[in-house]
Amino acid sequence: MTFKLPPGLALQKVDERIMTLNVGPQHPGSGHMRLIVQIDGDYIVACDPDPGYVHRGEEKMAEYRNYILNIPHLERPVIHDSCNVLYPYVLGAEEILGIEVPERAKYVRVIASELNRCIYIMYWLAIYGIFLGHSTMFMWPAGDRELLIDLMEKMTGARVTHAHFIPGGVRNDLPPNFEDVCLRQVNYFEKRIKEYAAIFYDNPILIARTRDTGVLSRQDAIRYGTTGSVLRASGVDYDLRVKEPYDVYEELDVHTNVMKEGDSYARSKIPWLDMLESCNIIRQALQKMPKSGSVRTKLKPNPKGKGLDSVYKRVESGRGSLGCYIVSDGKVEPYRVKLSVPSFRNLIALPNLLRGEKLGNMPSVYWSLNYWPVEADR
Amino acid sequence: MGTATGIIRALNSGIKHIAMKRFTLRYPEEKLKFVGDGYQFDPSTGVGIAGLKGRHMLFHDHCTGCQLCSIACEGVAEAIAMVKVPEEQKQNKKSIMPQIDYGKCVFCGLCVDACPFYALYMTNDYELSSFSKEGLIYTPAQLQVKPYVAQDSEIQISDRGATHG
Numbered sequence: 151m152t153f154k155l156p157p158g159l160a161l162q163k164v165d166e167r168i169m170t171l172n173v174g175p176q177h178p179g180s181g182h183m184r185l186i187v188q189i190d191g192d193y194i195v196a197c198d199p200d201p202g203y204v205h206r207g208e209e210k211m212a213e214y215r216n217y218i219l220n221i222p223h224l225e226r227p228v229i230h231d232s233c234n235v236l237y238p239y240v241l242g243a244e245e246i247l248g249i250e251v252p253e254r255a256k257y258v259r260v261i262a263s264e265l266n267r268c269i270y271i272m273y274w275l276a277i278y279g280i281f282l283g284h285s286t287m288f289m290w291p292a293g294d295r296e297l298l299i300d301l302m303e304k305m306t307g308a309r310v311t312h313a314h315f316i317p318g319g320v321r322n323d324l325p326p327n328f329e330d331v332c333l334r335q336v337n338y339f340e341k342r343i344k345e346y347a348a349i350f351y352d353n354p355i356l357i358a359r360t361r362d363t364g365v366l367s368r369q370d371a372i373r374y375g376t377t378g379s380v381l382r383a384s385g386v387d388y389d390l391r392v393k394e395p396y397d398v399y400e401e402l403d404v405h406t407n408v409m410k411e412g413d414s415y416a417r418s419k420i421p422w423l424d425m426l427e428s429c430n431i432i433r434q435a436l437q438k439m440p441k442s443g444s445v446r447t448k449l450k451p452n453p454k455g456k457g458l459d460s461v462y463k464r465v466e467s468g469r470g471s472l473g474c475y476i477v478s479d480g481k482v483e484p485y486r487v488k489l490s491v492p493s494f495r496n497l498i499a500l501p502n503l504l505r506g507e508k509l510g511n512m513p514s515v516y517w518s519l520n521y522w523p524v525e526a527d528r
Numbered sequence: 529m530g531t532a533t534g535i536i537r538a539l540n541s542g543i544k545h546i547a548m549k550r551f552t553l554r555y556p557e558e559k560l561k562f563v564g565d566g567y568q569f570d571p572s573t574g575v576g577i578a579g580l581k582g583r584h585m586l587f588h589d590h591c592t593g594c595q596l597c598s599i600a601c602e603g604v605a606e607a608i609a610m611v612k613v614p615e616e617q618k619q620n621k622k623s624i625m626p627q628i629d630y631g632k633c634v635f636c637g638l639c640v641d642a643c644p645f646y647a648l649y650m651t652n653d654y655e656l657s658s659f660s661k662e663g664l665i666y667t668p669a670q671l672q673v674k675p676y677v678a679q680d681s682e683i684q685i686s687d688r689g690a691t692h693g
Contacts, residue, residue, distance in 0.1 A: 214603075215603040216603065218638065219600065219603030219604055219638065220603075221636070221638075222604050222605075222634055222636040222638065223604070286542060293551050293552070294551075296551070296553075296683075297683065297690065300560075300683055303560075303562070303580065304562075304563050304578065305578065306578075306581075307566075307567045307578065307579055307580050307581040307637065307650070308580075308581050308635060311634070311636075313636040313637065313638070321575075321576045321637070321641070322567065322575060322576030322577055322578045322579075323575060323576075323577070323578065324578065325563040325564060325578040325579075326563075328578075334685060335683065335685070335690075338685045338690055345541060348537050348538055348540070348541040349538045349541040349542060350538075352534055352537065352538070353534060353535070353538045354531040354534040354535060355535070355538075357534075444573075444575065445575060446574055446575045446576075447574075448573070448574030449574065
C-alpha cells in the first residue's frame with residue numbers, strides 16, 4: 151500500500167535553484183489559506199493554493215435545521231456580504247415552500263443587497279490597499295464603510311450578520327424616515343468613493359504595480375469558470391443582475407462595467423465601478439419602491455416542501471455569481487443544500503496567473519481575484 | 529497624464545483632508561444613536577419592528593412558559609434554557625421562563641419571532657461584557673429589567689465631511 155501525503159507535505163527533491171515557500175495559513179497576506187509557492191530567485195515558478203483551513207460544514211449543518219433556522223448560520227461564510235450570501239437560499243426556499251413575496255419586500259431586499267455589496271467591496275478594497283502598502287487606502291474605505299453599516303444597522307438591527315432575509319420577504323419593515331437618511335448617506339458615500347480615483351486608481355505608483363501583472367485572457371477567464379469582477383475585468387459582459395434578473399432587478403436600470411485588460415489593475419477597478427453602480431441602483435429602488443404595504447408573508451410554523459423537489463437559484467454577490475441548490479424530500483428540513491461559491495471558482499485561476507510573476511506581485515494578484523477564504527471553504 | 533502630475537494629484541487629494549472633520553466615533557464617551565427601542569415582533573401581522581438586536585427583555589406577565597423561544601434557539605445557538613422561577617403567574621402554570629446565555633447568543637432575534645405572546649423583545653443594550661462566563665448568563669429576573677442606554681451620536685453630513693455629531 152502506498153501512502154500519499156497531501157500536497158506540500160510530501161518530501162520534495164532539494165533543488166539548488168527552486169525554493170518552496172509557504173505563504174500562510176497565518177500570514178496576513180493570505181487570509182485563512184496557504185499558498186505553496188515555488189520560487190526561482192524572485193520569480194514564481196509554480197503556485198499551489200491550499201484552501202480548507204476554515205471549513206465549517208455549512209452544507210451538512212443545513213440538513214438538520216428547518217428552512218427558517220438555517221438562516222443565521224448560512225450567512226456566516228461572508229459576514230460582510232451576509233445578505234447576498236443568503237439571497238439564493240431564500241429565493242430557493244420560497245420556490246420550494248410555495249411562498250409569494252410582497253412587492254415592497256423585493257425592493258427592500260434589493261436595497262439591502264446593494265448596500266451589503268458596497269460594504270463587502272469597501273472591506274476588500276481596504277485590504278487591497280494595505281497589501282500594496284497604501285495605508286491611506288486602508289483607512290479611508292474602512293472609515294467610509296461606517297456610513298453604510300449605519301444604514302444596515304438602522305434597517306436590520308445588526309451591523310454584520312443581519313439575518314434579515316427570510317422566505318416570504320424580510321423580517322422587519324424599514325424604520326420611519328429611512329428613505330431620506332439612506333439617500334443622504336448614499337449620496338455622500340458616492341461623493342467619497344469618487345475621491346478614491348485621484349489617490350488610488352489614477353495614482354502612477356499603483357498603476358506601475360498592478361498594470362500587466364497576472365493577466366487573465368478572455369478565453370482563459372471563460373475556460374476556468376471565473377465569475378463576477380474577475381470575468382468582467384477580462385472583457386466578458388456578464389452580470390446576473392442583467393442576464394438572469396431576480397426579484398425586481400428587471401425593473402431597474404443596471405449597467406454592467408466591463409474592462410478588457412484582464413490584469414490586476416482592471417480586476418481592482420471593476421469592484422469600485424460596481425460600487426458606483428450600486429449607488430445608482432439604490433437610488434432607483436428608493437424611488438420606485440411602494441411607499442406602504444406588507445414586507446413579509448406570514449409563515450406557518452415549520453413550513454414544509456411539497457414532496458420531492460429541487461431548485462437552483464443564483465444571484466450576483468459582491469464576488470460573482472453565487473448559487474444555491476436545494477433538494478427537498480417533503481420534510482421540515484431540506485434534504486440537501488449545496489452552495490456554489492464564486493470565491494472557489496476565482497481561486498482556480500490563481501496558479502496560472504502567478505506563473506512567471508515576481509513574488510512581490512503575489513499579494514496584488516491574489517487579492518485582486520476577489521477571493522474570500524471562508525466562503526471558498528464554507 | 530504624467531507620473532509627476534499623478535503623484536501630485538494623489539498627494540493633494542490627501543492634503544485636502546486636513547480641513548475635514550473627524551469621522552471617528554470616540555466610543556466610550558460618545559455612543560451611537562439607534563432607531564426605536566430595539567427589535568420587536570408583532571405575531572398578529574407576522575412582521576417585525578425595526579430596532580437594534582441587543583440584549584433581550586422578558587415580560588414576566590406575558591410569558592406562559594411555552595418554550596417556543598427555546599425550541600427556536602436549539603437550531604441556532606442553544607443559548608436559551610428554561611428555568612424555574614419562584615414567582616407564580618396566572619398564565620404560567622409550570623413557572624418556567626427563559627434564561628439566556630450571552631456567551632452563546634448570536635443576536636439573530638429568531639426567538640423574538642417565535643414568541644406568540646408579546647413576551648420577548650430585544651433592547652438597545654449591547655454592552656454585555658463580563659469578567660466571568662457566569663456573568664453572561666442572564667436569569668429571568670435580570671432580563672426583566674429595562675436597560676438604560678445612552679444614545680447621543682448620529683452621523684451628520686456637512687460640506688466639511690461627515691462626522692458623528
